[in-house]
Amino acid sequence: MTITRLADLADPAKTPRLVVKVGSALLVGKDGQPNRAWLEALCEEIAQARKRGQQVIVVSSGAIALGAAKLGLARGGRSNLADAQAAAAVGQIALAGLWSQLLGKCGLTAAQLLVTLEDLDDRRRYLNAAATIGKLLQAGAVPVINENDSVATEEIRFGDNDRLAARAAQAARADAVVLLSDIDGLYDRDPADPDARMLPLVEGVTRDIHDMATGGSSSGLGSGGMTSKLQAAEIAERAGIVLAIINGTHVRPFERAFQHDRGTLFLPRRNDGALKSWLGGRQRMKGVLVVDTGCAKALAKGGSLLATGITLIEGDFRRGDPVAVRDAQGRALGQGLVEYDADEIARIKGYRSEELQALLGYSPRSAVIHRDQLVLL
Template sequence: MTIARLADLADPLTTPRLVVKVGSALLVGKDGKPRREWLTSLCGEIAEARKRGQQVVVVSSGAIALGAAKLGLAKGGRGSLADAQAAAAVGQIALAGLWSELLEQQGLTAAQLLVTLEDLDDRRRYLNASATIGRLLKSGAVPVINENDSVATEEIRFGDNDRLAARAAQAARADAIALLSDVDGLYDRDPADPEARMLPRVEGVTAEIHEMASGSSSSGLGSGGMTSKLQAAEIAERAGITLAIINGTHERPIARALEHDTGTLFLPRRNDGALKSWLGGRQRMAGVIVVDAGCAKALAKGGSLLATGITAIEGEFRRGDPVGIRDASGRPLAQGLVEYDSAEVTRIQGHRSEELEPLLGYAPRSAVVHRDQLVLL
């Protein structure tokens, strides 16, 4: 069975495993204190989902906001990277304790997982995280995942928990994600515009859909916005995961959204295999390979990336590294694991297969990026 409407998020047959993402502005009040009453109602919803036979994974922001209030840091702890790391170190204890206490009141056991971008971009660590989440769910616990902001730097962080939720959903092999936001869903323009219309369903995030989004977070507490939610939807939809944006500002937000059928449902376009889903969700590439129009067409038809279609490379990479593949205009086409070092690709770019052995000094591999190690964007 497939998810076709918001109400299916509460159906254990269509959604046996659900990821719920909670942002800072929903969990922490402007006074820097947790919104316990609201969070208690959400924990009640999680318990109800469990009783229906669903497994739930939580992706929770809030550590920096809670820690900044305790330390008295300006700008909610986001004035500098050092402030954010210090605030997270203090706030993470409070956040974990809060989830543990309120879930325990519902008879549930909370488990904390702190991850960085590197943890989910590295294949082995990603598989370890996936195995841990699976074992926790099998044991009846509720995994509560957050970015490890106390050690993450600008270069190795997600930057927002929307994309983290999508990557966590991949690792958890979830069926759907509920992103709790401060708006009802995706609007075709600024929601403040009286003529703005909410989109109930989106089948594929296109350039037109991206143009509707605003990259700002209205609360000032979070780091995301509608743009990051659309990026999360793109990661999810390639893995066959449905994503919903619903208004989380009310008590019992999930039940309210489902009862009134209010929210935006992003339906998956395809269901890539485990490896390709992981590849498509990666955010950091070791380098970029630029290809000509003929190569771009071949890739779109499911072909491998051959040296003859390469026109340029950017960055330095080694065999096995993830690389982005773009056309001459800079448009992203695909991501994949490269079979050659960057110096070798530079040597063989633009050459036909029969010309490669003399250039390399050894028998060439079948492709620069094989189609089995490549995912279209």
């Protein structure tokens, strides 16, 4: 059954598994204290979804904001990385306790999962996380996922929980993701503009859609903005997952959005399968391969990346590492897992397949990146 409107996200036949992302600005007030009444109502909505037969996964921000208030740190604990990590270490306890208590009042068991970008970029750890989420849902628990900000460095951070929610949805094989925002959805320009128009439906995130977004977080508490939400929609759509943005500032936000059909629904144009959706959602690449025009055209038609089309190599990587593929103008074409080390590719780039054995000293592999290990962006 196909999801075509926001109300379908409350239909267990169309959306049996749902991911809900809650941002810091909704969960924590300006005084650094949790918005308990709002959160209690949200937990009641989660419990209602469970009674309808839906499984729910929560991706929750708020640890840094809660911890910063307890420690008396400036700028909500975001002045520097050390402050953020210290605030998160304190706030994670408070956040987990809050979800456990309030979901418990609704008869639900909360389970905490703390992850870093590295956890979901590594294939084995990604599969382990997926198995854990699956077991928790099978056991009737509500997984509450957050970035492990107390140990994550700038190099291994998601940076916002919008993209984490999309990656968690991929791992959980969810049907849809709902991002609770401080506005009703995606507008065609700055929402402060009186002529701004909200888009109720988006079929695939294009360059024109990205141009509508702004990158900042209006609250000052979170780290995301509309740009990060569009990036999350792109990650979700690679796995055929629907994503919605609705206004979370109202009490019982799901009830309001579904009854009044108020929000933006992103419908995927593709479904890359488990491996390719994981690969396409990776944020860190070990290197870059620049290709010529002929190679770019062959990739667009579903071909593998061959040595003859490579013009430039960047980075130090090994066989099996993820690398980005770009054209001569620097535009991102795709990303995939390479079949050769960087120094080997440096020796064979620009050469035809029949010439590679003499250059390498062994029988060459079928491609530098096979089409089965390559996802187009």
